[in-house]
Amino acid sequence: xxxxxxxxxxxxxxxxxxxxxxxxxxxxxxxxxxxxxxxxxxxxxxxxxxxxxxxxxxxxxxxxxxxxxxxxxxxxxxxxxxxxxxxxxxxxxxxxxxxxxxxxxxxxxxxxxxxxxxxxxxxxxxxxxxxxxxxxxxxxxxxxxxxxxxxxxxxxx
Numbered sequence: 001x002x003x004x005x006x007x008x009x010x011x012x013x014x015x016x017x018x019x020x021x022x023x024x025x026x027x028x029x030x031x032x033x034x035x036x037x038x039x040x041x042x043x044x045x046x047x048x049x050x051x052x053x054x055x056x057x058x059x060x061x062x063x064x065x066x067x068x069x070x071x072x073x074x075x076x077x078x079x080x081x082x083x084x085x086x087x088x089x090x091x092x093x094x095x096x097x098x099x100x101x102x103x104x105x106x107x108x109x110x111x112x113x114x115x116x117x118x119x120x121x122x123x124x125x126x127x128x129x130x131x132x133x134x135x136x137x138x139x140x141x142x143x144x145x146x147x148x149x150x151x152x153x154x155x156x157x
Contacts, residue, residue, distance in 0.1 A: 036132040043129045044152050050116050050127050051154060053086035063122035072115035124157035 050071065058064050067078045071087075074080040083089060119126045131150040 040131045040152075043131060047116055047127050047129050047152055047154060050087070050118065053082070054118070054120070054125055054127065057082065057086055064120045064125045065118070066120050066122055068119045070115045070117050124155070126153060126155040128153035 054064055065078065065082050067076065067082075069076055069079050071079060071083060074083060116127060116129050128151050131152055
């Protein structure tokens with residue numbers, strides 16, 4: 001008498017469930033970090049746009065803008081003129097908020113948003129923004145992935 005084997009054994013099902021569980025545990029952290037990595041990429045692009053504007057200002061005026069401010073502080077006439085003339089009048093703002101940087105740069109927040117900070121002299125500048133994930137400090141060294149302590153900073157002196 002020959003039996004027709006239909007279906008899977010309990011062991012086969014358990015092995016498949018275990019493999020799916022292992023894959024899920026490996027992929028969840030990667031997938032859950034994706035939104036913050038995307039926001040950080042947008043912040044870095046924003047800083048690069050500000051650097052392009054600063055370099056354009058340097059070409060036009062023969063020096064870099066001289067102020068130590070958050071670029072969303074349009075109550076300051078120098079910042080307002082720079083934002084209007086070189087950034088198309090748009091406040092360079094990103095979310096979410098983070099505290100003052102370790103280098104003593106101003107806290108750049110507007111409600112629950114964090115803006116680009118700028119510190120400039122006629123011969124150089126520092127531009128940066130707070131990140132949610134890993135960033136770089138003023139020397140270019142990667143900072144630890146600690147909540148609220150990562151920054152993307154670009155300096156030219």
